[in-house]
Amino acid sequence: MQADKRPSGPSRMRAADRTSYDVDCLIVGGGHCGLSVAAALKERGIDTIILEKNAAIGDQWRERYERLHLHHITDAMHLPGVRYPKHVPRYPSRLDLADYLAGYAQIHDLDVRRNHRVERLGVDEGGMWRAVVDDGAGERVFTACHVVIAAGSTGVTPFIPAIEGRDEWDGEVRHSVEYTNADGFDDERVLIVGSGNSAVEIACDLYDHGAKPAMLIRSPNSWITREAFAIYHRLLLIGGKILTYVPFAWLFAPLVLLILDRYLKHEVRQRYGDLRSKGVIPHATPPMRRMAETAARKPPVYIDGTWGDVGTSVFDLIREGEVVVYTSEIDRLVPASNTVVFQDGSRTDFDFVLLCTGFEPIAKHYATFIDRPVLAKLGRPGVFKIGDEIDGIPGLWLSLGGLSSTRFSQQVLAERIAAKIQDRPAPRRILSGATAFFFAGIDPGAFQIKKRAIVINAIATIALVGWLAAALIG
């Protein structure tokens, strides 16, 4: 704990009557986002403490289902300065990721307080942030001028739709967070509700272990293979460099995206055949465009259940009739039976309904520990302001993001916080994330144009305009 250590800048004004606080910046949550922003703050000389509820860094991944493999390649998701060890496959497993995060904290010597669940977070009369923590031995209070909430971006509170008849049904209804592996599912008929990554991977897992999975996919979707997703990420990696150094490169970025989108739109069909008659309906809008349109709200791009060249593909199973796809929603479960009745009137017997229905907006989790007055000012769930200090709540920052965008976005966030604490100008956002995506295909939230790129492009543009003007006048 550090006493009598004050930051400069606006926070000092608000906290002028205080004689001590614990640290410049508290971070709630030591996941991908929390750790990376902490490391970036440390590099900038900001004292930071991470409050993490789990007993070990990475436990949120260790606790997920065993088959889970990330759909990002390691090159696209490692945090700044620390690559994945050589033995980790291109698509890391949940355990590879958990160990990587623990190693990252160790390499940066981050001050992570484990078993420190933040029970309440609010502002005291002096304008200081106050986190009440239960560390198992009782309540403790941490104070700071700035707080970053990095308590999860998704995947925290399961979304469980109400299903009529559930309580009296003879089968069992579970959410994917309760699925570890196929033990106990031998030969069982399992209806998997949903078509996201978990749904697809769990379907493959169940099939591989002798169960009889079926899927309920109610709407068209954008499916691509994990390999294709890797192409997109590689393009981004190269594209970032090209955009920085090559004048006018951004002019071609939309074209590259368009070509990629054309390819991705038909990629699964080319590989697995036309599955529309089997219930797999591709979305009319190509994947990348959908990604830009629904940016940060809901990832619309899903994979096929394989990782690399390994493992079963759900699309092969669907094509061969091993996995049947239902397209009508569940109407009810018939009490004292195993029957599921669908809205189109059809009915089938199952032993399990496995809800791969995703998660509640992260705001629901925030509400479990953030004081009401602060919560009320946060904004609507899904449209939180990320990367900037929240309007009307000085010293509060939100850290959210997917695994590939984190390494960029958290650098920007840390730079803004450090600038505030050190009373110096902060970098300004030039384009919104979504606009950036349209122009350059860069992940929303990950975007910061490098000064070098602006200078190169500005000089090139002036030269071009000058040359054109001279040609016209001449």
Ligand SMILES: Cc1cc2nc3c(=O)[nH]c(=O)nc-3n(C[C@H](O)[C@H](O)[C@H](O)COP(=O)(O)OP(=O)(O)OC[C@H]3O[C@@H](n4cnc5c(N)ncnc54)[C@H](O)[C@@H]3O)c2cc1C
């Ligand atoms: C099954 C599944 C697969 C996924 N696969 C991918 C993928 O392939 N690629 C991808 O980009 N994204 C994937 N995601 C989304 C992924 O979860 C996020 O992209 C990523 O974890 C965001 O990192 P984070 O740091 O915001 O959240 P998290 O990794 O969830 O970290 C939040 C941390 O905050 C801690 N915490 C929460 N509340 C408190 C509290 N009150 N007090 C103290 N500590 C607290 C948690 O214990 C946790 O350690 C997947 C999600 C799920 C559920």
